[in-house]
Amino acid sequence: xxxxxxxxxxxxxxxxxxxxxxxxxxxxxxxxxxxxxxxxxxxxxxxxxxxxxxxxxxxxxxxxxxxxxxxxxxxxxxxxxxxxxxxxxxxxxxxxxxxxxxxxxxxxxxxxxxxxxxxxxxxxxxxxxxxxxxxxxxxxxxxxxxxxxxxxxxxxxxxxxxxxxxxxxxxxxxxxxxxxxxxxxxxxxxxxxxxxxxxxxxxxxxxxxxxxxxxxxxxxxxxxxxxxxxxxxxxxxxxxxxxxxxxxxxxxxxxxxxxxxxxxxxxxxxxxxxxxxxxxxxxxxxxxxxxxxxxxxxxxxxxxxxxxxxxxxxxxxxxxxxxxxxxxxxxxxxxxxxxxxxxxxx
Ligand code: AHR
Numbered sequence: 001x002x003x004x005x006x007x008x009x010x011x012x013x014x015x016x017x018x019x020x021x022x023x024x025x026x027x028x029x030x031x032x033x034x035x036x037x038x039x040x041x042x043x044x045x046x047x048x049x050x051x052x053x054x055x056x057x058x059x060x061x062x063x064x065x066x067x068x069x070x071x072x073x074x075x076x077x078x079x080x081x082x083x084x085x086x087x088x089x090x091x092x093x094x095x096x097x098x099x100x101x102x103x104x105x106x107x108x109x110x111x112x113x114x115x116x117x118x119x120x121x122x123x124x125x126x127x128x129x130x131x132x133x134x135x136x137x138x139x140x141x142x143x144x145x146x147x148x149x150x151x152x153x154x155x156x157x158x159x160x161x162x163x164x165x166x167x168x169x170x171x172x173x174x175x176x177x178x179x180x181x182x183x184x185x186x187x188x189x190x191x192x193x194x195x196x197x198x199x200x201x202x203x204x205x206x207x208x209x210x211x212x213x214x215x216x217x218x219x220x221x222x223x224x225x226x227x228x229x230x231x232x233x234x235x236x237x238x239x240x241x242x243x244x245x246x247x248x249x250x251x252x253x254x255x256x257x258x259x260x261x262x263x264x265x266x267x268x269x270x271x272x273x274x275x276x277x278x279x280x281x282x283x284x285x286x287x288x289x290x291x292x293x294x295x296x297x298x299x300x301x302x303x304x305x306x307x308x309x310x311x312x313x314x315x316x317x318x319x320x321x322x323x324x325x326x327x328x329x330x331x332x333x334x335x336x337x338x339x340x341x342x343x344x345x346x
Contacts (some may be wrong), residue, residue, distance in 0.1 A: 161202015228255025249282030
């Protein structure tokens with residue numbers, strides 16, 4: 001990794017120069033002479049890059065791959081950045097080591113997509129002491145002092161869970177099954193990740209207010225197709241009495257589909273089991289369009305431009321909003337088309 005360069009970038013220079021030009025024009029209109037601040041800004045170096053160092057969770061899902069790609073295509077040299085990327089392979093200890101390396105290198109910005117919420121106070125304090133702003137993306141960090149990170153951008157995972165519960169309520173009503181006993185198999189994501197915590201909370205709250213809904217088991221699918229296939233197959237070998245599978249991401253849903261197919265259990269719009277998923281990536285939406293997944297709640301991974309927006313605000317001397325929630329929707333087979341899936345591009 002190279003030492004950080006001069007922090008004025010081509011992009012920043014463009015932004016600042018436009019502002020400076022405006023300031024100079026206004027100043028000369030008002031007083032007929034130059035503006036010192038604008039002149040100072042314009043004398044900064046124009047060939048430096050902003051170093052942005054990203055610690056990514058891993059490559060456990062299609063969502064994650066799209067997220068990494070969004071960062072890579074945003075923080076290019078062409079756009080004025082020097083980009084560092086480390087895949088933590090799903091381990092928080094790897095992320096802590098990576099962050100310490102980034103701090104030692106003196107990068108301009110650290111971007112952290114945390115595996116889990118807790119256990120960040122110490123290393124974030126080290127980044128703060130080194131004067132490096134940390135932007136948290138996707139999952140949250142749960143820290144004692146809010147100022148240990150500069151800003152966060154991501155999804156409202158609890159809201160995603162609420163959307164799924166509300167949809168299920170209406171769907172059962174439409175099917176005339178509102179008063180039936182509903183057995184729910186819950187496949188959880190990585191334990192302790194905000195996305196798991198929020199989606200789980202949404203489901204558990206929904207079950208708590210429906211006397212006829214029951215969670216028959218909570219399995220750990222770890223957001224991967226392979227792990228989910230393994231745990232669901234094992235479960236189905238003992239019991240097949242299930243009405244709904246609430247699966248916390250698309251790759252897990254593929255593992256569920258694989259296990260159900262092998263067990264000879266029908267699912268989706270024409271089957272016995274209602275399948276709910278999260279993410280709305282191409283793989284999930286394609287299965288949804290075919291009627292294999294009944295509901296796919298969106299979790300948008302395209303955070304690169306959103307993180308860049310925060311960095312540009314800081315570079316411009318502004319204070320970014322502390323928490324930014326991304327607007328999201330949901331998809332069902334009747335609202336999907338091939339064109340819509342293609343347009344999304346991930
Ligand atoms: O934190 C977002 C979740 O992490 C996505 O739902 C999942 O696919 C990813 O691995």
